[in-house]
Amino acid sequence: MTWHFTTDRGAFLAAAGAHLAAEPARNTAVLTTMDGAALLGWWTGPDGTVTGVLAAAPLPDLTFGAVPVEAAAALVLPDGTEPATLRGETAAVEAYANATGLPWEPAMGIRLFRLGELTPRDPAPAGRSRPATTADLAPLAEWTADFARLHRYEPRDDYTDFLTERITEGRLHLWEAPDGRPVSMAAVSRTVGGQARVHLVYTPPADRGRGYAAGVTAAVSRVALGSGAAHVLLFTDLANPTSNALYPRLGYRPVADHLGVRFTPRP
Template structure:
C-alpha cells in the first residue's frame, strides 16, 4: 500500500481512471482541479487497485477525493511540506489531521448533494432565468466577492477572469426579477467524467426569501443536464438551514459530509 505522485495530468488520469469513473461524485472536487493542480496523487491498496486520490495547488491547498482512512493516515507530501488548508470527506480529513499532529481549525462544514430527479419549485418564482453576459460583470463581481467572504473561501483580488470564463461558456446564469433587475446567480462546472457541479449560488441580500435561488438553481441544473451530465452535484454549508432545505425540494439527495480545515503552522 503506497502513495504515488505526479505533476502530469495525463499520467494521473491513466493511473486513477477506474476510480474516477466509478466514483465521480466523491471525486468531484479533484476532477475539476486536475489540469490546474500543482501535484496529483493516488493511493494503491494491497492488490494494486487505486482507492484514493488527491490534488494540491499553492500555497499548498490540499483536496482529497475518495480516500480510505488508512491512506489519509499514511499520507506525506513528497517534498515534506505541510498543507495550509485541506478539504475532503470528513473521516479522511480528520484521520490525516490526527496523524500529522498539526493543530487545525474548521473553515467549512459542508454536505455533498447529488441530483435524483429535478423537481422545479411550483409555483415558479417571479421573473425569469437567462445566461449572464459581460454587461453583468460589475454586479456579479461584487456578488462573487460577498459569496467568498460568507463561505470563508480564499478571496480573489479580481473576479473578472473567473466569471468571464463561465459567461463565455454559458455556464453562469442570473435570475431577473419581473422588472428586469438581476437578483440572483448560479454557475455550473464543465461536464467532467459525466458529472457537473452547481456552484456560486447567490441571491442579493435584499432579494432573499422570494424563491430566486430555487429558480436560478433549476436553470443551471437544466443547463448541466442539457450539456450531457449524467450526475449533477452541489455542496451546501451545513450551517445554512435555508440551502439544506432548498436543494432536497429541488430533487437533490445527500451523498456525504465534507470538512475543510486550516492548519496552524508549527511554532
C-alpha cells in the first residue's frame, strides 16, 4: 500500500482513471483542478487497485478526492513538502492532520450535494435567466470579490480572466429582474469525467430573499445537464442555513461533508 506522485496528467489518468470514473462525485475537486495541478497523486491498495487520489493546484494547497482514512494517515508528500491548506472529506482530512501532528485550524466546513431530479422553483422568481456577456464584467468582478471574501477564499487583484473564461464558454449565467437589472449569478464548471459542478452562486445583499439565486442555479444546472453531465454537483457552506435549505428544494441531495483546514508551519 503506497502513494505515487506525478506532474503528468496523462500518467495520472492512466493510473487512476478507473477510480476517478467510478467515483466522479467524490472526486469532483480533483477532476476539476487536475489540468493545472502542480502535483497529482494516487494511493494503491494491497492488490494494486487505486482507491485514493489527490491534487495540489498549486502546492502547497492540497485537495483530496475520495481517499481512505488509512491512506490519508500514511501520506508523505515528495521532498518532505508539507501543505499550507488541505480540503477533502472530513474523516480523511482529520486523519492526515492528526497523523502529521501539524498544528491546524479549520478554515471551512462544506457539504457536497448531487442533483437528483431538477425541481425549479414554482412559481419562478420574477425576471429571467440569461448568459453573462463581457459587458457585464465590471459588476461581476465586484460580486466575485465579495463572494471570495464571504467564503474566505484567497482574493485576486483582477478577476477578468477568471470571469471571461466562464463567459466565453457559456458557463456563467445571470438572473435579470423584470427591469433588466442583473440581480444574481451562478457558474458551472466544464464537464469532466461525467461530472460538472455549480459554483459562484451569488446575489448582492440588497436583492436577497427574492428567489433569484434559485432561478439562476436552476438555469446553470440545466446548462450542465445539457453538456452531458451525468452528475451535477455543488458545495455549500455548512455555516449558511439559507443555501443548505435552498439546494434540496431544487433537487440536490447531500453526498458527504468536507473540511478545509490551514496548517501552521513547523518551527
